[in-house]
Amino acid sequence: MAAVTAHGAPTLPRSSAWLLLTPALAMFILFFAVPFLTMATMSVLSGNPMVVPNPRFTTRHFERILDDVYYLETLWITVRLGLSTTIVSLLIGYPLALWLARARSRTTRTLLMMAVLAPMMMGLVVRTYAWLAMYSNRGVINGSLAWLGLTDEPIQFLGSEAAVVVALAHIYVPFMILTLSGVIARIDTRLEEAARGLGASSAAAFLQVTLPLSMPGILAGSLLVFALAISAYVTPIVIGNYNIQTLPMLVYQQISSSFNLGFAAALGIVLLIVALLLVGAYNRVMARAPGAA
Amino acid sequence: MLNRRTLLGAAAGTLAMPTLLGAQEANTLRITGWGGAWGEVMRSKHIPTFEKAHNCTVEVDTAFPFVPKLLASPRGRPVYDVLHTNSNEQWSVFEQGLVERRPDLKLVPNAAKTYPYATSDSIVGIVIFTSAIGLAWRKDRIQAAPASWKDFWKPEYAGKRASYVIPANSLGQALFMMAGKVYGKGFKDLDASFKAMEAVKPVRLFDFTGGAENAILAGELDIAVLHDTAAYRNQDKVPVEFAAPSEGVMALEQVLSVTTGTPKKALAHEWINFMLSQEVQRSMAETVWYSPVRSDLTLAEKYRGKLLTTPEQVATLVQMPWQWYNENKDRIDDRVNRIFRG
Known part of the structure; x- marks a missing residue:
């Protein structure tokens, strides 16, 4: 029989709670903990235990990363790409999420939701190749510019960081909008009305009431987009034309063509550590922001 | 309703399952x-x-x-x-x-x-x-057929030529070695190859051969390092031609x-x-x-x-020193990654 807490809420016996937790725990162990531990182990072994009978403990993969400025620069480019994509997605996504959350007409909400979800129905690769068609020498942008007589030679969009960020933002902005709109919809509009009633302008009411109250959504959406952007592979390699090199590209290179699983694992661990540090710092800053829970 | 015969049949089937699966696996x-x-x-x-x-x-x-x-x-x-x-x-x-x-x-x-x-x-x-790796080119864009691997480096093809992400693609790796032969002392002349890779920029790089094939078929690019198979099988659709450079085609x-x-x-x-x-x-x-x-x-x-079916044609095939390449792959990848990074 369920016990009752001091607040009157029923609680489950400990054994039942563990039973309910088991499926989630098993999934977590199987699909996160085991792969992560395998990767961590591979990163400090001298060889693949499947092939080398007695691999030794080594730190050489991490030394290689730390000793060569190239890998640190690539790490910085990866993080920079993640931050830029997050900022652009937030700037595009916030107004749309606000509109979606506050639209009075059900038709408008439905149409907006369809517009947000439609790109997500297409695969990531399809969307990336759509951007390739936009950016290429004879693509939509260069074709239009040439047709208008504005350019003689095509502009080389492919290979620029801005082109990669725009494509990534287009792909990930729906994640930002969906996360934000849920939070914004729960903000009581009477709070804004009260602020305006007390003499605040619309802009001031938004900046001092709505924006701070939507911080949990900004935090969740940003973390989601940042995590997706720093681990992106297809878009940076197709649109970046190898000018833009990121850590996931190096990880894939090491696994698929150099077959150096240890070094690939070390690169993955470094990316994970840096991402966790950034996420932790961001969480801290946002938690102190006014309006955050 | 489950009767005894059905139950026995199901049990026998279940017991036989590993054997059946094993037999299928063996075949x-x-x-x-x-x-x-x-x-x-x-x-x-x-x-x-x-x-x-x-x-x-x-x-x-x-x-x-x-x-x-x-x-x-x-x-x-x-x-x-x-x-x-x-x-x-x-x-x-x-x-x-x-x-x-x-x-x-x-x-x-x-x-x-x-x-x-x-x-x-x-x-x-x-x-x-086997396929021959040579140069595929658009007849509607290029007047004179390329005759040498050096033609791929011509300034007029800047931004209009296609090659591959060297660490990931064997055609890119083959071009890297061929550049050592064309501009240096041989396939293993790393310095000459690295210099040639610097000189080939700007170039569109693909990780899969299909990407370069599609780009040249679509008229997006004028010339590409490509295998003859890709060029020949599309000649009835687009004006694309395959050139076997004088220094040899790579196998x-x-x-x-x-x-x-x-x-x-x-x-x-x-x-x-x-x-x-x-x-x-x-x-x-x-x-x-x-x-x-x-x-x-x-x-x-x-x-x-x-x-390539006759002995004379087969003699034009150049087999690349892949064992040497693989021994030096990390060194080469490290350097070309830096060369092509913007």
């Missing part, structure tokens, strides 16, 4: 292969023929990359029985002890009918087909090897022998434009002068 040949036009012809024609003749099932993995999956499978129980890749990867897996140096040629009678390059010292496994070999420890060695050798049969060699040449390795084939007029 399944696991191989790697390509998708696209290659995969279509194999699936529709040749695989069913082989399955019928040998009373077996052939499972093809077309999800590249194959080698990491082979690396991750337990020793003595490889995930594939026959590994089909290009020659550069075969050297890597051989050095890790995952494939045999050469199939047992006594079990592959058709190997006696092949050109010597199919089993040359520079090959691990056995070559079943892009399709290689089969038997994995170390496979329990289906006999069937694996049967498969290799089948792929070298007259029927498969002719069919893949005439439908997918791969040069056969058999020396006793006479193809239709349409293919002569294009596919």
